Amino acid sequence: MDVPYRQNQSVIADNSHQESIQQLARKIEVLLGQDFQSSNIKQLALAVSEQKIPFTLITHELASLRTKAINVAVVNADMVAVERTQNEFNQLEDSFASLYIQHYLKDLEKRNHLRIQHINALSEKNLLVHFEAHLLWMQDLVKAVLSNNPELLPESNPLCCEFGQWLYGEGQEIIRDSSHRKHIEELHQKLHGTSAAIAKELHHARNNLRMHALIKRTEFLSLDLGSEISLINNMILVSTYNKDPLTGLLSRRSMDKVLINQMEISKATETSFCVVMCDLDNFKLLNDDKGHLVGDAALKFFAQRMIEQLRRSDLIFRFGGEEFLIVLPSTSYQQAYNRAESLRASLQSAPFCFEGEPQILTASFGVVEIAPEQYRYIDKHAINDVIHAADSRLYKAKATGRNCVV
Numbered sequence: 001m002d003v004p005y006r007q008n009q010s011v012i013a014d015n016s017h018q019e020s021i022q023q024l025a026r027k028i029e030v031l032l033g034q035d036f037q038s039s040n041i042k043q044l045a046l047a048v049s050e051q052k053i054p055f056t057l058i059t060h061e062l063a064s065l066r067t068k069a070i071n072v073a074v075v076n077a078d079m080v081a082v083e084r085t086q087n088e089f090n091q092l093e094d095s096f097a098s099l100y101i102q103h104y105l106k107d108l109e110k111r112n113h114l115r116i117q118h119i120n121a122l123s124e125k126n127l128l129v130h131f132e133a134h135l136l137w138m139q140d141l142v143k144a145v146l147s148n149n150p151e152l153l154p155e156s157n158p159l160c161c162e163f164g165q166w167l168y169g170e171g172q173e174i175i176r177d178s179s180h181r182k183h184i185e186e187l188h189q190k191l192h193g194t195s196a197a198i199a200k201e202l203h204h205a206r207n208n209l210r211m212h213a214l215i216k217r218t219e220f221l222s223l224d225l226g227s228e229i230s231l232i233n234n235m236i237l238v239s240t241y242n243k244d245p246l247t248g249l250l251s252r253r254s255m256d257k258v259l260i261n262q263m264e265i266s267k268a269t270e271t272s273f274c275v276v277m278c279d280l281d282n283f284k285l286l287n288d289d290k291g292h293l294v295g296d297a298a299l300k301f302f303a304q305r306m307i308e309q310l311r312r313s314d315l316i317f318r319f320g321g322e323e324f325l326i327v328l329p330s331t332s333y334q335q336a337y338n339r340a341e342s343l344r345a346s347l348q349s350a351p352f353c354f355e356g357e358p359q360i361l362t363a364s365f366g367v368v369e370i371a372p373e374q375y376r377y378i379d380k381h382a383i384n385d386v387i388h389a390a391d392s393r394l395y396k397a398k399a400t401g402r403n404c405v406v
């Protein structure tokens with residue numbers, strides 16, 4: 001099962017956090033004494049206030065400051081001070097984590113809201129309604145943690161939430177591949193597992209460090225679930241779109257709509273997708289030498305090869321005569337490159353034959369990765385930019401000598 005391709009996100013702090021963090025920095029200075037009112041404390045405070053560094057680095061820095069403070073107490077043989085320092089640093093760590101969580105949750109609320117907006121912008125939501133339902137579930141979870149109120153927690157049983165009811169009901173029929181179904185069930189159970197752990201934190205003395213990790217994990221699981229739902233959605237949608245009569249691939253008519261929806265989904269799930277433009281090489285020669293019947297058979301052969309080698313959730317369009325456009329959701333450049341390369345190589349290892357005769361048939365490929373943060377507006381211009389970028393790569397592949405992936 002492919003892991004959704006997602007880039008790391010960073011969190012940005014507001015002014016109130018900066019003030020609290022300056023206070024914490026001062027507290028560290030007091031704890032460490034004159035010797036340690038050093039640049040590294042100020043740097044730490046600055047780094048935290050800018051939130052440009054991962055939380056794990058903050059905890060690492062705190063740990064080293066803790067060691068220094070304890071060493072001072074040990075050198076003075078003051079065991080009471082050692083214990084006090086330990087306690088104070090535990091509190092400091094919790095305060096830092098609490099600040100991070102508050103900010104992270106508020107930011108998560110905004111991100112979730114945006115994700116829901118992108119789903120609402122789809123021309124048809126189809127199965128994405130289930131991702132939307134889980135995003136709303138997440139919003140309730142965020143509210144519960146922000147207000148520290150377990151009463152506000154959403155449905156905890158994975159069998160009973162909106163998505164769970166669909167997954168163990170109608171979804172059993174729709175997701176036919178049992179290993180894929182198992183993967184989604186596991187993801188969903190893990191997501192509810194983290195929410196159960198969050199509930200435990202809320203019911204008992206809350207450890208903010210643990211809470212921070214749990215919330216982050218919940219968000220990633222939620223996005224993974226969204227990516228999986230969008231892949232199943234594609235598999236279903238393929239059967240409803242217009243097909244090119246010769247190859248059976250999707251016709252260009254639905255391409256703009258599909259690309260616009262893919263860009264919305266990519267924003268909603270925070271995963272990159274790839275577009276591959278490919279074109280059979282010197283196809284005119286094949287037509288001229290062997291005739292149009294052979295040319296047609298070659299087009300059908302190549303179409304079939306793509307269907308066999310790509311995922312059922314990848315969308316393959318006949319873009320023009322012997323040109324094809326492939327949309328690969330939740331895919332990085334390297335993953336798409338590898339797929340295109342194995343497709344290219346397979347034309348040599350298992351070549352196209354006509355009436356028992358192997359024919360020379362090669363193809364060139366241009367690959368582009370589209371990251372969600374790369375585009376702001378999703379409209380006809382954005383689609384044209386994507387197609388143009390893929391076309392430029394294909395042009396480069398042709399200029400490089402054909403029969404290659406760029």
Ligand SMILES: Nc1nc2c(ncn2[C@@H]2O[C@H](COP(=O)(O)OP(=O)(O)OP(=O)(O)O)[C@@H](O)[C@H]2O)c(=O)[nH]1
Pocket residue numbers: 246279280281282283284285287291292293294295296299320321322398402
């Ligand atoms: N048999 C057949 N040929 C087609 C079809 N659609 C387009 N073609 C032919 O595909 C050929 C494309 O030729 P070109 O655009 O010159 O491209 P090429 O010969 O593949 O050269 P490069 O792309 O530069 O490698 C033309 O001869 C078209 O007539 C079709 O549906 N069936």
